[in-house]
Amino acid sequence: MAQVQISLDAELVVEVMVLSGVNSPQDAIEVVVRDYIAxxxxxxxRTDLTDQRLREAAAEPQEPQG
Structure with missing residues (x-):
């Protein structure tokens, strides 16, 4: 896997390390990114299921009203 090198504010990284309970800055940021993606x-x-249900409901024949 390709790797990217970035610079981040040290205080931000330390806070992420504390919140995630990880001792390595790189691992802490990786945990956050993986969590964000997940x-x-x-x-x-969830939204795809909702959209699918709405499409199915719209496709059902409507009873005549009146």
């Missing part, structure tokens, strides 16, 4: 996938899965 959360995005979970959100997509």
């Amino acid at each position: 959360r995005g996938h979970r959100t997509e899965a």
Whole structure:
């Protein structure tokens, strides 16, 4: 896997290390990024199910009103 080198504010990284309980700055940032990606996938899965249900409901024939 390719690696990218970035610079971050030290206080930000230390706070991430404390919150994530990880001792390595690189590991702490990796945990945060992986969590962010996983959360995005979970959100997509939930919204996709909702969208699918709405499409199915819209496709059902409507009873005549009147």
